[in-house]
Structures are given as structure tokens and as C-alpha cells.
Amino acid sequence: MKILNFTGVSHTVFRLLGIPGLEDQHMWISIPFFISYVTALLGNSLLIFIILTKRSLHEPMYLFLCMLAGADMVLSTTTVPQALAIFWFQAGEISLDCCIAQLFCTHSTFISESGILLVMAFDRYIAICYPLRYMTILTRTLIGKIGVSIFLRSYGSIFPIIFLLKRLTFCQNNVLPHTFCEHIGLARYACNDIQVNIWYGLSVLIFTVLLDVVLIFVSYILILRTVFQMPSQDARHKALNTCGSHVCVIILFYGPGIFTTLTHRFGRHIPPYIHILLTNVCIIAPPMLNPIIYGIKTKQIREEVLHVLFARQK
Numbered sequence: 096m097k098i099l100n101f102t103g104v105s106h107t108v109f110r111l112l113g114i115p116g117l118e119d120q121h122m123w124i125s126i127p128f129f130i131s132y133v134t135a136l137l138g139n140s141l142l143i144f145i146i147l148t149k150r151s152l153h154e155p156m157y158l159f160l161c162m163l164a165g166a167d168m169v170l171s172t173t174t175v176p177q178a179l180a181i182f183w184f185q186a187g188e189i190s191l192d193c194c195i196a197q198l199f200c201t202h203s204t205f206i207s208e209s210g211i212l213l214v215m216a217f218d219r220y221i222a223i224c225y226p227l228r229y230m231t232i233l234t235r236t237l238i239g240k241i242g243v244s245i246f247l248r249s250y251g252s253i254f255p256i257i258f259l260l261k262r263l264t265f266c267q268n269n270v271l272p273h274t275f276c277e278h279i280g281l282a283r284y285a286c287n288d289i290q291v292n293i294w295y296g297l298s299v300l301i302f303t304v305l306l307d308v309v310l311i312f313v314s315y316i317l318i319l320r321t322v323f324q325m326p327s328q329d330a331r332h333k334a335l336n337t338c339g340s341h342v343c344v345i346i347l348f349y350g351p352g353i354f355t356t357l358t359h360r361f362g363r364h365i366p367p368y369i370h371i372l373l374t375n376v377c378i379i380a381p382p383m384l385n386p387i388i389y390g391i392k393t394k395q396i397r398e399e400v401l402h403v404l405f406a407r408q409k
Contacts, residue, residue: 106269109194109281111187113178115272116368125182128375131383132175138386139164145399152395155218155233160389162242163211163344166204167382173200174378178274194276195260199253201378202278206249206303208381212348213307214241215341216314223334224321252299259295263287273371275378308349315342340392344385351377 113121146152146161177197180186189197222229256278263285273280282292315338322334355373389396 105263106265106284107191109189109191109265109269109271109276109284111177111181111189111274111276112270112272113181113187113274114368114371116366121182125179128175128178128182128379131379132171132179135167135171135175135379135382135386138390139168139382141400141403142386142389142396145396145403149399152399155229155238156215156222157396158235158238159211159215159218162245163208163215164386166208166211167385169200170204170208171379171382173197173204174275174375178375181274189276191265194281195257198276198278198281199257201275202256203249203253206252206299207245208348209304209307210245210248212341212345213310213314214245216311216345219338219341220314220318222337223318248303252303255295256292256299259292263289263292272367274375277374304352311345340389343388343392344381347384347388348381351380 112118114124117124142164143161146157146164174197177189218233221232225232260278260282263282264287265281265284266286267284269284271280271284278296279289279293282289318334318338322331325331325334351373355370355377390400391397
């Protein structure tokens with residue numbers, strides 16, 4: 096990449112535009128954003144409360160789900176309030192340090208969610224392939240170590256990006272056509288060579304999210320092989336049903352991201368605001384829909400939710 100000449104003056108304040116090209120529609124766009132955010136907060140808070148307070152749900156599957164709900168709340172809270180501030184008050188000004196802090200939280204939480212989905216696939220693999228050893232393998236000590244490892248991996252892999260961005264001089268335009276800060280989106284406004292940023296960001300994506308996808312795929316191949324070897328059709332149906340919620344969440348989490356990547360790569364004729372809207376869908380859809388999916392498809396959680404809601408009304 097060609098290194099541009101610059102005077103050494105670096106921007107310390109940036110302005111997020113929201114969704115360029117749809118400025119006159121910002122108020123209408125804010126409605127689904129607001130509804131999604133409130134739904135995500137209420138749904139995931141209720142899910143965490145029920146799992147932590149009901150001893151019958153203190154099983155590995157639900158503890159991992161509790162981790163996922165917490166990550167969902169962090170992911171939506173680091174991005175959606177900023178977008179709503181832009182839509183409602185045109186308050187898009189953000190300092191460089193806050194911008195870096197936001198993208199650190201967003202990227203690390205995204206990687207955390209991917210890791211949690213991987214261990215949930217491992218959980219289903221143990222439950223179906225080794226049901227008699229399920230509780231002896233997935234002890235609370237191991238679950239705690241897994242949780243710490245997930246967050247150390249996510250924060251450790253994104254932490255160097257802080258220094259990769261702080262070394263840059265932002266002497267170009269300080270107007271960011273987005274609703275939140277992201278690594279390469281910010282780095283492109285630097286006058287330095289950003290090849291290190293690009294390659295490091297790509298390597299993090301490959302060795303975290305892409306690796307998780309491959310391992311999840313392998314887990315489900317092993318699960319399906321075990322399921323189809325079961326003699327009883329009812330047993331096969333029951334085993335597949337326990338994976339239903341997790342599969343839906345996997346598709347919801349990775350699907351929009353893959354589609355967004357494809358549109359960025361091959362959809363050069365697509366208007367920029369479409370790319371920004373798709374990126375926001377990747378951020379706001381999973382936190383909103385994950386608790387709904389598990390509430391509908393998981394009998395134990397559905398019963399506890401109904402019990403809590405109706406018990407409080409009486």
C-alpha cells in the first residue's frame with residue numbers, strides 16, 4: 096500500500112454519520128433499532144435471571160447459554176445506543192480513544208460469542224455421543240475454565256489492535272460513514288501503511304471465528320453419525336430436537352456475517368447503505384432473537400419463563 100504524505104497532524108475526534116444516503120429516514124430506522132435493543136435487554140436479562148436462580152437449570156447447557164446471553168447484552172449495548180444517539184440527536188461525535196474502546200468491545204465480544212457457540216456444540220456432542228459421562232466430563236470446574244479461556248482468547252486476540260491503531264496518524268477525513276467504529280473502517284482513514292492492520296485482522300478472523308465454524312461443523316458431523324446409528328426413531332428425534340435451538344442460533348449468528356462478507360466481496364454495485372444495514376443486522380439480530388429461540392424451542396426455559404411472568408402477575 097502506498098504511504099501518503101502527511102504533516103503529522105492527527106485527528107483525535109471523529110464523526111459517525113449513521114447510515115449515509117438514508118439520513119432522512121433515520122427516525123424511522125431508529126424504531127426497529129430501539130425495539131431490538133429493548134427486546135435484547137429484557138429477553139437476555141430474563142434468561143440470565145432464570146438460569147441463575149433456578150437450580151434445575153444449573154446444567155452445562157444452560158450455563159453456556161447464560162454466558163451467551165451476557166455476551167449478547169454487551170454486544171448490543173456497545174453499538175445500538177450510539178446508533179440511536181445519531182438517529183435521534185445527530186450526536187455522532189466520538190473521540191479516537193472512545194472509538195477504539197468501542198471497536199475493542201465489539202470485536203472481542205463477537206469472538207467471545209463465536210467461542211461460546213463452539214463450546215455449546217461440544218456440549219451437544221458430549222450429551223449425545225457420551226450421555227452417561229455427560230456430567231462427569233462437563234463439571235462446573237471445567238465449565239469455569241472454559242468460560243475464562245473463551246474471554247481470554249477474545250480479549251487477547253483483539254488487544255494488539257489497540258496499539259496497531261494508536262500508532263497511526265489520522266490526517267485524512269475524520270467523518271466515518273457508519274453507526275459504530277470498526278477496526279479496518281477506522282484504519283482506512285490513516286495516512287500510514289495499514290498492511291499490518293489488514294493482515295492481523297484477517298489472521299484473527301481465520302484463527303478464531305473461521306476455526307470455530309470448522310470445529311462446529313465437525314462436531315455436528317460426529318453428532319449426526321451417532322444419531323443415525325441409534326436404533327429407535329424416537330431416540331433419534333429426541334437427540335436432534337436437543338440440537339434444534341443451537342442450530343438456529345448458529346445460523347442466525349454466522350449467516351448474516353457470511354452474507355455481508357459476500358456482498359462486500361462481490362456486490363460492489365450495491366449501495367453503501369445496504370452494507371451498513373447488513374452489518375448492523377449482524378450486531379442487533381442475534382441478541383434480540385437468541386432468547387426468543389431458546390424460549391420457544393427449549394421446554395424447561397419456556398416453562399420457567401411462563402412461571403416467572405404469571406407468578407408475578409398474581
